[in-house]
Amino acid sequence: MPTETTTKRGRPGYDQQSVLRIAVDVFNRHGYDATSMGILAENLGISKSAIYHHVPSKGDLLKLALDHALGGLEAILEEPAATSGPADARLEFVLRQTIAVLVDRLPFVTLLLRLRGNTEIERDALERRRAFDHKVAALISAAREDGSLRQDIDPRTVTRLLFGTINSIVEWYKPGGSLSPEKLADDVITMAFDGLHTAA
Numbered sequence: 001m002p003t004e005t006t007t008k009r010g011r012p013g014y015d016q017q018s019v020l021r022i023a024v025d026v027f028n029r030h031g032y033d034a035t036s037m038g039i040l041a042e043n044l045g046i047s048k049s050a051i052y053h054h055v056p057s058k059g060d061l062l063k064l065a066l067d068h069a070l071g072g073l074e075a076i077l078e079e080p081a082a083t084s085g086p087a088d089a090r091l092e093f094v095l096r097q098t099i100a101v102l103v104d105r106l107p108f109v110t111l112l113l114r115l116r117g118n119t120e121i122e123r124d125a126l127e128r129r130r131a132f133d134h135k136v137a138a139l140i141s142a143a144r145e146d147g148s149l150r151q152d153i154d155p156r157t158v159t160r161l162l163f164g165t166i167n168s169i170v171e172w173y174k175p176g177g178s179l180s181p182e183k184l185a186d187d188v189i190t191m192a193f194d195g196l197h198t199a200a
Contacts, residue, residue, distance in 0.1 A: 069108040072101035087142035
């Protein structure tokens with residue numbers, strides 16, 4: 001009696017979002033440039049042709065991932081609390097929400113922060129990121145001008161240190177650990193606005 005052989009084409013149940021999540025993890029581990037569709041297929045447990053069922057190319061996966069990261073950040077600046085009120089309050093809101101987006105979309109923001117600008121997709125994303133950074137820098141300048149932030153530190157230094165602190169979170173923060181996203185944001189804001197000295 002002949003036996004029937006079944007060939008497994010890959011793990012079932014993938015949709016575009018699940019493919020994207022795994023692709024972002026692979027990009028972050030291997031680097032986007034070093035990741036081939038073959039490597040992606042191996043990590044997904046499906047064939048390369050099956051990936052093309054979900055997205056036309058590796059570049060499309062990158063664009064989807066970067067849009068997810070940048071869309072979250074750009075939406076912050078449209079919130080009422082970011083557009084009205086005292087400059088320092090708007091700045092605090094934007095910084096808190098930036099941390100919230102970073103934690104919520106950690107792999108995607110990690111990918112954004114590691115871009116090298118080697119492709120048109122990467123360069124477009126970096127331009128959007130710079131536009132976001134410039135708007136936050138403008139908030140810092142506005143808060144300095146109205147006297148709510150100290151004026152003896154160069155605003156460019158303040159901007160770089162703030163972004164450096166927040167961006168570093170992707171390298172060490174572990175979601176689900178003892179440090180909640182809310183406490184993380186509180187700690188960053190306290191350090192940024194009040195420093196490390198104890199209250200007088």
